[in-house]
Amino acid sequence: MNTYHYDFVVVGGGMSGICAAIAAARRGVKTALIHDRPVLGGNASSEIRMHICGADHHMSVPNARETGILEEILLENKRRNPEMVYPIFDSVLWEKVHYQENLTLYLNTHMTEVLCDGDRIEAVCALQMTTQKTFRILGTLFLDATGDGILGAKAGAEYRIGRESSSQYGESLAPEKEDPYTMGNSLMFKARDMGHEVPFIKPFWANTYTEEQLRLRDHSDVTSGYWWIELGGGERDVISHGEELRDDLLKAVFGVWDHIKNGGEHGAECMELEWVGFLPGKRESRRLIGDYVLTEKDCLESIRFDDAVAYGGWPMDIHTVEGFLNESDDPTVWNQVNGIYSIPYRCLYSKNIRNLFLGGRAISCSHVAFSSTRVMGTCAVVGQAVGTAASMAVKRNLGPREILDCVGELQQELLKDDCYIPFITNQDPDDFARQAVVTATHHIPGCEPEKAVNGVARTVKEESNCWRAAIEDRPSLLLSLPEKTPIREIRLVLDSNLSREITPSINQGVLSRQKSGPPSELLKDYEVDILLEGEVVEHMAAQSHGQRQQQHFIDGTVGDAIRISPITTYGGREAGIFEVRIYSCK
Numbered sequence: 001m002n003t004y005h006y007d008f009v010v011v012g013g014g015m016s017g018i019c020a021a022i023a024a025a026r027r028g029v030k031t032a033l034i035h036d037r038p039v040l041g042g043n044a045s046s047e048i049r050m051h052i053c054g055a056d057h058h059m060s061v062p063n064a065r066e067t068g069i070l071e072e073i074l075l076e077n078k079r080r081n082p083e084m085v086y087p088i089f090d091s092v093l094w095e096k097v098h099y100q101e102n103l104t105l106y107l108n109t110h111m112t113e114v115l116c117d118g119d120r121i122e123a124v125c126a127l128q129m130t131t132q133k134t135f136r137i138l139g140t141l142f143l144d145a146t147g148d149g150i151l152g153a154k155a156g157a158e159y160r161i162g163r164e165s166s167s168q169y170g171e172s173l174a175p176e177k178e179d180p181y182t183m184g185n186s187l188m189f190k191a192r193d194m195g196h197e198v199p200f201i202k203p204f205w206a207n208t209y210t211e212e213q214l215r216l217r218d219h220s221d222v223t224s225g226y227w228w229i230e231l232g233g234g235e236r237d238v239i240s241h242g243e244e245l246r247d248d249l250l251k252a253v254f255g256v257w258d259h260i261k262n263g264g265e266h267g268a269e270c271m272e273l274e275w276v277g278f279l280p281g282k283r284e285s286r287r288l289i290g291d292y293v294l295t296e297k298d299c300l301e302s303i304r305f306d307d308a309v310a311y312g313g314w315p316m317d318i319h320t321v322e323g324f325l326n327e328s329d330d331p332t333v334w335n336q337v338n339g340i341y342s343i344p345y346r347c348l349y350s351k352n353i354r355n356l357f358l359g360g361r362a363i364s365c366s367h368v369a370f371s372s373t374r375v376m377g378t379c380a381v382v383g384q385a386v387g388t389a390a391s392m393a394v395k396r397n398l399g400p401r402e403i404l405d406c407v408g409e410l411q412q413e414l415l416k417d418d419c420y421i422p423f424i425t426n427q428d429p430d431d432f433a434r435q436a437v438v439t440a441t442h443h444i445p446g447c448e449p450e451k452a453v454n455g456v457a458r459t460v461k462e463e464s465n466c467w468r469a470a471i472e473d474r475p476s477l478l479l480s481l482p483e484k485t486p487i488r489e490i491r492l493v494l495d496s497n498l499s500r501e502i503t504p505s506i507n508q509g510v511l512s513r514q515k516s517g518p519p520s521e522l523l524k525d526y527e528v529d530i531l532l533e534g535e536v537v538e539h540m541a542a543q544s545h546g547q548r549q550q551q552h553f554i555d556g557t558v559g560d561a562i563r564i565s566p567i568t569t570y571g572g573r574e575a576g577i578f579e580v581r582i583y584s585c586k
């Protein structure tokens with residue numbers, strides 16, 4: 001057995017585990033990411049192909065898209081993958097993780113055992129299927145990002161499966177009595193238009209469906225689908241019956257496709273199946289218990305938690321028990337939340353295992369709240385919060401719970417890395433831009449220059465929080481510092497239009513709302529000048545490379561002003577800058 005030691009061990013390489021591992025590694029933490037599939041991304045990978053949804057609920061809540069590492073990944077994908085080819089998205093994820101300093105990726109590696117000393121995890125054991133190697137991976141801190149909460153369960157962490165009674169947390173959307181039911185698993189498919197009629201020969205094992213049986217299941221889009229082909233979670237739990245559920249899902253997918261092709265008029269004569277998933281996406285199994293359990297009320301009332309570190313906003317999307325087997329009910333009920341809501345840090349570490357963080361869909365929520373937090377945009381920002389907390393814990397030799405005492409610092413670190421936390425503003429004492437007098441040659445009404453340092457890096461309701469000017473005016477933004485300062489770093493947050501979707505998807509409707517390539521609003525070329533007594537002492541011609549957050553490192557050049565001059569965008573007529581931060585030499 002090969003034995004290794006890491007400061008932070010992440011098990012599960014879905015969007016939550018990826019963002020956590022990258023966040024920690026970028027902060028110098030020796031990190032391992034153990035993932036049992038050949039490709040990263042979990043339900044967002046080419047193996048399952050679910051689009052990454054989040055608080056914007058498919059663009060229905062403006063300016064709500066998740067930022068930070070997820071935004072960086074998705075913008076890189078937009079730049080490199082204009083036609084949205086899934087294996088290219090896989091490669092973007094692999095590149096981000098594989099080439100990340102301080103991060104060791106174990107692909108095709110299944111965590112099999114957990115070794116504990118009392119209420120601490122000492123190590124996990126894992127088998128790498130491709131090399132037949134076994135590993136003992138010791139760690140200081142661990143993150144369960146397996147979706148199924150298997151790391152926590154094996155370590156003896158408290159967890160819950162199923163639905164709480166409505167009285168347990170006072171939830172109107174919960175059933176009267178508690179039960180073990182969860183949402184089910186699904187297989188997706190993608191079809192293509194061949195431009196000529198294509199027959200479909202139904203396999204002998206596929207099911208048969210009538211229009212009457214599918215009357216509550218929208219199958220008008222014949223290009224991809226269908227999340228409602230969902231089985232398990234009722235009489236058959238999604239873990240122990242996983243293999244037979246997969247077989248039954250295949251029978252259902254091919255049966256639905258047969259209905260579309262051969263069961264009446266669906267406009268699919270020229271369509272042929274181009275891809276069918278064989279690895280079911282899992283929606284729900286264990287939820288690990290933290291110091292706080294997020295509930296329906298928290299989502300509906302958008303409670304302001306002092307320890308908020310992430311946010312959600314997807315509706316409470318509670319699927320019907322038994323999914324596709326229940327023909328008489330709608331497959332889900334969309335219970336809208338009130339805009340976006342905060343997720344407290346106390347939901348992100350185990351109540352009883354003292355070095356275990358929680359991520360992804362296994363965070364500490366009731367079934368009702370989980371039906372909202374489970375979407376991958378939310379999982380990703382939760383992951384970045386955990387990875388950042390882990391880096392603070394490693395440096396201070398603390399456990400996850402003790403980080404609660406310095407959660408204000410955690411919030412500031414997350415904001416600095418372009419995460420958004422409702423109601424939390426930039427209070428970074430090291431940011432010299434906060435002391436600057438900000439002026440501009442031009443601005444459009446409502447987007448005055450000082451908005452670039454007002455502490456919020458996205459539009460919130462009516463407040464733009466952005467300096468914006470017409471690009472044809474060749475505008476520039478000037479930050480005058482109170483004194484001569486040796487400059488070490490300038491950070492910018494540009495406008496990537498957080499109201500338009502950029503997620504990978506197999507769904508034509510979702511893709512048709514998107515623009516190919518980087519967002520047109522985004523600055524492409526710009527200049528950064530450091531000025532001293534009116535003279536340029538350092539000039540940088542910069543390109544955004546399609547990214548929202550920009551970092552410019554400087555060798556301590558002394559200046560008393562910074563000028564930023566937009567040159568071109570990716571097509572838009574205006575240039576927008578949400579935030580400028582200036583850091584000096586320590």
Ligand SMILES: Cc1cc2nc3c(=O)[nH]c(=O)nc-3n(C[C@H](O)[C@H](O)[C@H](O)COP(=O)(O)OP(=O)(O)OC[C@H]3O[C@@H](n4cnc5c(N)ncnc54)[C@H](O)[C@@H]3O)c2cc1C
Nearest residue numbers: 012014036042043053111147186281282360361374375376
């Ligand atoms: C059909 C379906 C449709 C959905 N639709 C959407 C949607 O449109 N948009 C959206 O955002 N969300 C959607 N969801 C929900 C969302 O996909 C999940 O809640 C989300 O993927 C959870 O993220 P995660 O990172 O916790 O887990 P996952 O994405 O499941 O990633 C966890 C990974 O950990 C790995 N793993 C598990 N155990 C081990 C182990 N022992 N060792 C090593 N690795 C392990 C798994 O292989 C898995 O890839 C959908 C879910 C399903 C099933």
